[in-house]
Amino acid sequence: MLESNVYVGLPRYTLMRMGVGVYRGQSTKVLVKPGWPARGLVLFQTERVGGLAIPARTRHIDATSPSLHLAHGSSTVAGAEILLAAVYMGNNWELEAHLTGDEVPALDGSALPWVDALKRASLYRSGRSPKQVVVRKRVALEGPSWSAVVEPADSPSLTVSIDVDRPGVGEQEVTVPLEQAALIKELAPARIFGFHLFEPPVTDEENAFPFEDEDEEEKRRIVVDDRGEILRVSLRRSLVFDHEGRVENEDGSRFDNEPVRYKAAGLLGYLALLGAPIVARVVCRNVPPSA
Numbered sequence: 170m171l172e173s174n175v176y177v178g179l180p181r182y183t184l185m186r187m188g189v190g191v192y193r194g195q196s197t198k199v200l201v202k203p204g205w206p207a208r209g210l211v212l213f214q215t216e217r218v219g220g221l222a223i224p225a226r227t228r229h230i231d232a233t234s235p236s237l238h239l240a241h242g243s244s245t246v247a248g249a250e251i252l253l254a255a256v257y258m259g260n261n262w263e264l265e266a267h268l269t270g271d272e273v274p275a276l277d278g279s280a281l282p283w284v285d286a287l288k289r290a291s292l293y294r295s296g297r298s299p300k301q302v303v304v305r306k307r308v309a310l311e312g313p314s315w316s317a318v319v320e321p322a323d324s325p326s327l328t329v330s331i332d333v334d335r336p337g338v339g340e341q342e343v344t345v346p347l348e349q350a351a352l353i354k355e356l357a358p359a360r361i362f363g364f365h366l367f368e369p370p371v372t373d374e375e376n377a378f379p380f381e382d383e384d385e386e387e388k389r390r391i392v393v394d395d396r397g398e399i400l401r402v403s404l405r406r407s408l409v410f411d412h413e414g415r416v417e418n419e420d421g422s423r424f425d426n427e428p429v430r431y432k433a434a435g436l437l438g439y440l441a442l443l444g445a446p447i448v449a450r451v452v453c454r455n456v457p458p459s460a
Contacts, residue, residue: 184290186282188274190248191361192235194401197270199252201292204265209444210256212239212246213267220244225253227442235398237438248273250438251361255283257441258352260294278360278406279423280434284353295349304449315455322450327440329433330454333395335364336414341429347447356437358423359430362408363392363400365417395428 183202190197204211210225221242223229231240237250252273256264258280276282287293307320325347332340345355392400392409400407408427409417416422424430440447 182291184286184292186274186276186286188276188406189401190270190272191275191278191400191402191407192248192398193272195270195272197268197272197274199269199274200267201286201290202265202267203292204263206263209262210253210264210266210441212244212249213265214244214246214269214271215267216269225249225256225442226444230442235394235396237435245271246273247271248275250435251275251280252283253438253441254356254434255280255287257437257446258284258349258357259287259292260296260298260349260446261287261292262298262300262444264292275361275402275406278402278408279358279431281353281357284357298446300445302443302445302447302449304447315453317451317453319447319449319451322448324450325446325448326450327433327437328450328452329429329436331395331429331432332455333428335395335410336412337364337410337416338362338395338414338428341426343426343429343433345433347449347451352437356430356434359427359434360406360408360423361394361400361402361431362410362428363394363402364410365412366391366393367412 183200186199188197189195208224212223212225214220221244223239223241223244223246225239229239229241230237231245232238236248238245238247239249246268252266256262284293304319304321307318310317326344327347328342328344330340330342331338343355345351392402392407394400402409404418408422411417436453440451
């Protein structure tokens with residue numbers, strides 16, 4: 170069994186994480202080490218024969234629901250947004266991530282273990298990035314119930330709001346400066362969140378709930394995210410609400426508005442696909458379920 174939140178002693182400038190993905194329930198090892206200059210973050214699937222490297226760029230987005238999928242040829246990696254958020258927070262844009270599977274492990278459900286590991290492996294860079302994406306013109310996008318705006322700003326910031334029609338969440342909003350220290354303090358600890366179902370959803374999928382790595386209590390816990398997608402999670406790697414909106418985790422929530430902070434961290438992962446910190450005011454209202 171692969172335990173989440175494990176740091177394995179390796180040579181300096183190298184880190185390893187092991188854990189289970191939240192959507193596919195796959196056990197995966199991830200080895201992160203320095204990459205080539207100017208190539209940005211590149212992902213590799215070490216057990217896929219003939220698989221292509223996947224540069225973490227917008228052109229390699231394969232899907233955004235239920236999580237961010239990146240693909241290149243036959244290679245694909247799911248659940249990449251929180252790892253990418255940690256890369257943004259760690260301010261190191263020249264890394265290689267080698268995965269034994271095709272889904273990034275959840276660890277404790279947040280970006281914080283990844284950021285901490287980058288620091289311990291000396292892969293964390295503080296200060297101003299030598300390369301930046303400076304927005305010179307306002308760009309606006311709009312959907313049936315959501316909107317997103319990116320516009321020039323002297324003080325870069327990220328504002329995210331959500332409206333989740335489930336007890337315990339509802340309407341939430343957060344604004345965070347796009348500064349390294351603020352992002353790590355305000356967003357990194359926020360965990361993926363879900364809702365405990367007392368009756369399993371109807372599904373024809375065989376072995377739809379493979380919780381082999383959990384105890385009997387966790388095997389009976391069916392959790393869905395805000396889209397209704399099944400999560401392969403436990404209370405060790407997620408924030409879980411019951412049917413009345415109460416937090417089931419013994420240690421409670423890390424923030425009063427932890428769900429929207431997790432969504433903001435996920436959006437930061439999407440911004441990391443630009444390959445450098447963005448200098449802009451980014452506002453996303455009523456984050457669409459696919460984000």
